[in-house]
Amino acid sequence: MSASGESGTAVSVTGASKQFAPLVALGDRIAAALGGSVERRSVRAVDDVSLEIARGETLGLVGESGCGKSTLGRLVAGILPPSAGTIRICGEPVMSQGRRPRKLTTRVQTIFQDPYASLDPRMRIGTIVAEGPVHHGLVASADAAAYAARWLAKVGLDPDAVPRYPHQFSGGQRQRIAIARALAMQPEVLVCDEPVASLDVSIQAQVLNLLLQLRRELKLTMLFISHHLGVVRHVSDRVAIMYLGRIVEIGPAETVYARPQHPYTQALLASVPQLVLDGDAPGSFRPIAGELPSPLSPPPGCHFHQRCPVALPRCSIESPQLRDAGPGQAAACHLVASR
């Protein structure tokens, strides 16, 4: 184990950016050569993000769709190489450098959103769960079936699932299989990318409770990505709010939900439809004004200034940095310091 691994930091993201250049096809190139206009701007899905997750901690990552939270998750999980910056898991770089970057560590594993797409339909469950562990020598191939059965039992599935195929299982069961596959690699960090978003509401709670129970049991560090504010509050120690590729606020879950400092966080929390129980108050909620700007041409300065109710002139010029806004809390807003 490396030195920084023992210092209590499981995930450290330093200045990570990810841009997606548009695929310029041959026909487009010819069109461009002939004077046509071709989209060449790249999308900055993640823009200079730095954060740390302590061992055993769960960081919730929240934002509207298209804000880059899934891309950040994929950077941490070693699925995508960052365009700039570094990502370390327990002190080790997640991906190699070079033209064809490869993932180096098995210490971070991922749970994907759609359990109907994330399991190979032509593989038996036992092979799905044990494939990685056998390849990386965590278990001998002779013991693979027993090893898979053990992890399936841990996620609440019968060992007789081992010789069966994914199509024989429901969405909730498939997500349990996906969890077993990730945990069978004995990771320290688990990236959960909307792990319950595609499940029935009645199943969501079961899968969430399973994740919480396993996190406690295996002392897992988690990056929990969701657009659902309630779910994130339920599972997270700390939360980070993303807007157009940047983290606008980060802090302990209770504090951020109780005293949001960034106008975007405030608007996001206020926009959640509330159940009104005392009858006379009309059930109304305030949606955030305007649309999410195109990530192809984000507004200058603070990305949120066009929709911000308290924007100052400098907000459209100067991009605010994250600054302290209370114990453990930070927000990227020019107004925070003066407040």
Add this chain to the structure above:
Amino acid sequence: MAEASPLARFWQEFRENRVAVASLAVIVAIALVALLAPWIAPQDPYDIGKLVLADARRPPGHAGSGGYVHWLGTDAQGRDLLSAILYGLRISVQIGVAAGAIAFVLGAALGTTAAFLGGRAEMLVMRFIDLQLSFPAILLALVLAALLGQGKWQIIAALVTAQYAYFARTAHGAAAAERAKDYVEAALSTPMPARAVILRHILPNSLPPLIVVATVQIANAIALEATLSFLGLGLPVTEPSLGMLIANGFQYMLSGRYWISIYPGVALIVLIVAINLVGDQVRDQLNPRLKR
């Protein structure tokens, strides 16, 4: 409860189509007699010493000088047509299966790898294959057969070169679709090496369309070989394949000696139709959009 493997389920569904099962039986029967031709054929049509010119161009049912009946007649060299057809089927099946199998492996490897790598490698490979596919396969096979000369392996090489592109394009399309799916990303993020991901995940999931193409292309290879032999570019005269038997009998068609061309033609058609019928059923079963 262990579930039946996909193969077992596939067979259960396949059994429901009687035409396909009958066609499969025909293919198995043809493959068997082709394999056993040297032991069940009354005559060795390749042994010129055993051919008797007095028996030439005899109609079906003629009792020849060799002491056995020529059930399908004889050709201009006095060959027993039944024996010649059995040996001809042997060559057709051998060449069709060998060319199909080699083209399958070559094309699938090329198409799947191109789809996995993406970028410039994918573009170069696939544009070249598109270019090749813009020429008719028969033209390419003709030119190659003329360049390479006669012989079994030369013909197989010509057929493989003409046909691998169909496999490559199909494999590329299927693999590109699978490459983008979450389970491939999950395997890569474990991490599993690219080779294992291609062989264990992408290829098995790209197989259904490839199997369909394979059945069509084996039938095409057999037809192409017959065409080349018919045109005199295939196998040497001493090893008559079905195409050459048809060509040899062609000149006698109008003089009433129909059997020299017709029976090898019937054998060829039965084989190709049977393969295509099985291929149709396989395609129907493997196409998820046609699933009931």
